[in-house]
Amino acid sequence: MSSGISELDQMALDIEEARRQTTFPVELMTYYLHQGKQNTEKQREFQRILLKEPLFEQATYTFLSRDERLYRSTNAAKRLLELSNEHGWNDEDREDFQNRIGTGNPLTLHFQAFVPVINTIGTPEQSRKWIGAVKRHAVLGCYAQTELAHGSNVLALKTTATFDRITDEFVINTPDLTAAKWLIGGLGVACTHAVVQAQLILAGKSRGPHLFIVPIRSIEDHKPMKGVTVGDIGPKAYGGFATVDNGYAMFDNVRIPRENMLMRFSHVTREGLYIPPIHDKLSYGSMVRIRVDIVKSGGWQLAKAVIIAIRYCTIRRQFGGQPASPSSGNKATLETQVMSYSGVQHRLLPLLSLAYGCIVTGQDLARDYGELMDGLAKGETENLPQLHVSSCALKVWCTRRGADGIEECRKALGGHGYSIFSGIADIFAIFVPANTYEGDNYVLSQQVGRYILKQLQGVIKNGKVPSPTVSYLETLLDGTDNPFVFGGPDASVLNHDVLLTLFGRRAARLAVDLAKQLESGRPWSDVNMECWNICLAHAEYAVLKQMISRSALLESSSEYAPLANVIRQLTNLYALSTICETSTATFLSTLTIAPADLGAIQAHYRATLANIAPNAIGLTDAFDFTDFELNSALGVKNGRAYEALWAAVQNNPINTEEGRQKFQNAVKKITNVNDNIEFSKTSKL
Known part of the structure; x- marks a missing residue:
């Protein structure tokens, strides 16, 4: 440009010019969207903490394999718990911080599903017992509803929970492969327990799906419990949820105490009597x-x-x-x-x-x-x-x-x-x-x-x-x-x-x-x-x-x-x-x-x-996302998108000296045949 202003500088000028056109107070809109100044400041404190935590930086995940991403996010989950303890966060604070990270981890569904379901569907006594263990990090949970052959049709789930009056236990069983629990976040590598949706069987009669807390892995050595087959289902579409361990599980007559049935709204007595809920849709709460x-x-x-x-x-x-x-x-x-x-x-x-x-x-x-x-x-x-x-x-x-x-x-x-x-x-x-x-x-x-x-x-x-x-x-x-x-x-x-x-x-x-x-x-x-x-x-x-x-x-x-x-x-x-x-x-x-x-x-x-x-x-x-949270070269706040894109590409391992050498050796195996080196010299290619 004849004026001496480069195209790169013009981009920064353009976005600042656009900001000057704004006709309302942006900071006030931020307060409004985040439900008040106090909550906005809390969110900004989370942003400042995020900037100091390399485990949460999304850009560093770009060139990792799926298992590397999952392993890193498992460590990030541990760091999240440490930060929660260090700062004295309550459940809402921790959830807000997790949301600002932008990606899930093996404990995301532990807090978003396992804990809320126990609090919602469990009795006060059950909640005190299990949430007490959760707070000690002795129990890590997931919510296991979907099966290999059934997802939306919850009434047709095939996993069974049969009551044994003699031992006062439920027997959790997977009748066939189609009943395997599938796609369950937190089940693949992390959880020790699962809230399992299963058909309640009393005296040979089904009472429909109910919720049961089932041990999955030992708290001592994290190995699968007897009768439990469990693992990770692998990569998902578009590379999504790479940091979450969506898993599978099958149960071979796994026995749990009767008290492991969540019984706030419906329950089973020691004699095997079924007490139904006062409203047939109460289980919808979770x-x-x-x-x-x-x-x-x-x-x-x-x-x-x-x-x-x-x-x-x-x-x-x-x-x-x-x-x-x-x-x-x-x-x-x-x-x-x-x-x-x-x-x-x-x-x-x-x-x-x-x-x-x-x-x-x-x-x-x-x-x-x-x-x-x-x-x-x-x-x-x-x-x-x-x-x-x-x-x-x-x-x-x-x-x-x-x-x-x-x-x-x-x-x-x-x-x-x-x-x-x-x-x-x-x-x-x-x-x-x-x-x-x-x-x-x-x-x-x-x-x-x-x-x-x-x-x-x-x-x-x-x-x-x-x-x-x-x-x-x-x-x-x-x-x-x-x-x-x-x-x-x-x-x-x-x-x-x-x-x-x-x-x-x-x-x-x-x-x-x-x-x-x-x-x-x-x-x-x-x-x-x-x-x-x-x-x-x-x-x-x-x-x-x-x-x-x-x-x-x-x-x-x-x-x-x-x-x-x-x-x-x-x-x-x-x-x-x-x-x-x-x-x-x-x-x-x-x-x-x-x-x-x-x-x-x-x-x-x-x-x-x-x-x-x-x-x-x-x-x-006014949405108030930082560049760290957006993780976008094209959406940087200062408008210098091409410089950010160029810098991001330079982190590509292929562009390192080691990466170039690796591919040079591979390509030479294609070009350096049939006397092509001499041919290139004589043909002046």
């Missing part, structure tokens, strides 16, 4: 917890990918020409910033709003779950069904939209997105399996469909007020099936009451359509896609409702009022991009929106994109 965690983390995983993509597209210039920014002192004509192209904005900015929506919805879902568990402890079960359905629907929506969004971010990086150093490949590999674990998404959508149909029948046949989760069904009582009529300020597509009405009507009409399909004789097995559409519509309504509620609260907040306008814009962008991009078909097929109105809605959508664009970098900075 699964709800895991799905809530998936939704909570999903927004932050998508946020990482969005940060990387928006930062890189801000400093990447391709085609066209425009004067350099006056503030840079550069008078040369530059290529166009990729982020300024409308196609890129259409791809990335809705994902930014999606991340915000998922984060705030996950926070509120976690709050509701906490209230549910407090109620269950008092025997209050009325909120369990609707929270179960909410967690199912939001898990489906979050994982599907999140995984698609992360991959879209990778593609927006162009060819460099395929490099492991972009950081997005690892995010995708870790997040995408959430579409199938803790309930396959398509199976969960059927549970959502069933619940909504049951609520629909109450509204239509009895005029019964539906549960708050599906309050949108009340829109059916107005008796209209015509498209919404726009016009005037109170019926504008940017009116939040209007948007909520549109999303509610669409969900309600999809439920009515499903009911009609079944009434016409279509079997339940043939309406899976209708359930899928209902599930996504239900979740999209729930997220919009939450974002609108947050937006309204901000406007009257003494602390966060300066954020109200940009959060309102993000809410609009989420809603309009859903209507115009991801879910257009169902808004049209249900006649919620007339086709003739779609053009005007799209115009509002484009205008909203334009309003958000200047704040893109500020909104991503």
